[in-house]
Amino acid sequence: MIPAEVLAANLRDVEQRVAAACARAGRARTDVQLIAVTKRHPPELVRLAFEAGLRHFGENYAQELRDKHEALSNCAGLRWHAIGPLQPKNAKYVAKAAHVFHALERLEVAQELSRRRTGAPLTCFVEVNVAGESSKAGIAPGEVAAFLEQVKHLPNLELTGLMCMPPLADEPEASRPAFKALAQLARQLALPCLSMGTTGDFEIAIEEGATHVRVGTALFGERPD
Ligand SMILES: *Cc1c(COP(=O)(O)O)cnc(C)c1O
Numbered sequence: 336m337i338p339a340e341v342l343a344a345n346l347r348d349v350e351q352r353v354a355a356a357c358a359r360a361g362r363a364r365t366d367v368q369l370i371a372v373t374k375r376h377p378p379e380l381v382r383l384a385f386e387a388g389l390r391h392f393g394e395n396y397a398q399e400l401r402d403k404h405e406a407l408s409n410c411a412g413l414r415w416h417a418i419g420p421l422q423p424k425n426a427k428y429v430a431k432a433a434h435v436f437h438a439l440e441r442l443e444v445a446q447e448l449s450r451r452r453t454g455a456p457l458t459c460f461v462e463v464n465v466a467g468e469s470s471k472a473g474i475a476p477g478e479v480a481a482f483l484e485q486v487k488h489l490p491n492l493e494l495t496g497l498m499c500m501p502p503l504a505d506e507p508e509a510s511r512p513a514f515k516a517l518a519q520l521a522r523q524l525a526l527p528c529l530s531m532g533t534t535g536d537f538e539i540a541i542e543e544g545a546t547h548v549r550v551g552t553a554l555f556g557e558r559p560d
Pocket of ligand 1: 374535552
C-alpha cells in the first residue's frame with residue numbers, strides 16, 4: 336500500500352491534470368467527477384484516500400464491494416460506484432451498496448437491481464462496446480436504443496448515461512474516436528452523462544465530454560494481484 340504522502344502527491348497531480356483538461360475544453364471542473372478505482376486494494380487504502388479528501392470510489396467485483404461497503408460504513412459521504420460486469424446473482428450486493436452502477440448491459444441484471452433496490456434510485460450507465468471487440472463487455476452501439484426501451488420503465492433505476500472501455504492502446508490519443516462516438520450516441524439518446532477515461536486516457540475523455548472519469552493506477556500505483 337502506498338504511503339499517505341505519495342497518495343497526496345498523486346492526487347494533486349491527477350487533480351491538476353483534470354483541471355487543465357477541463358480548462359482546455361472550456362468546461363467547469365465541477366462538470367467532471369473523479370472516481371478513485373480501488374479494486375483489489377485493501378479497505379485501509381480506501382480509508383487513506385477518504386482521509387485525503389476523495390469521496391467517490393469505484394469497485395469491479397460485487398463481493399469486494401459488499402465487504403468494503405461494510406468495512407467503511409462509518410465514512411460519512413463516501414459514495415460507491417460499481418464499475419465491473421455483474422451477474423444477476425450478485426446484483427443484490429450492488430443494489431445494496433452502490434450509489435451508481437456503470438456497467439449495465441443485461442436485462443436480467445437490470446430487473447434484479449430494480450427488484451432489490453430500496454431507498455433512492457440506483458443511477459445507471461449503460462456500457463457500450465464502442466469498437467465492437469468480441470472480448471469486451473457492453474452493448475453494440477446500434478442496440479443501445481432498444482435496450483433503453485426495455486429497461487427505462489423499471490422502477491428504482493435512473494438511467495443517466497453511457498459508459499465505455501476503449502480498446503487497449505499505448506497512446507492516449509488512440510481512445511479519442513471511441514470517446515467521440517460514445518458522446519455522439521449519448522447526445523442522440525438525450526442522456527446527459529458519460530463515464531469514460533482511465534489512467535491512460537482520462538484527459539482525452541474530458542476533452543470529449545466525460546462527466547465521470549475512473550482512475551486507479553495514477554492515484555494508487557499498480558494493483559496487487
Ligand atoms: C480497473 C478499471 C479502471 C481503472 O483503471 P486504471 O488504468 O487503473 O486507471 C477503470 N474502469 C474500469 C471499468 C476498470 O475495470
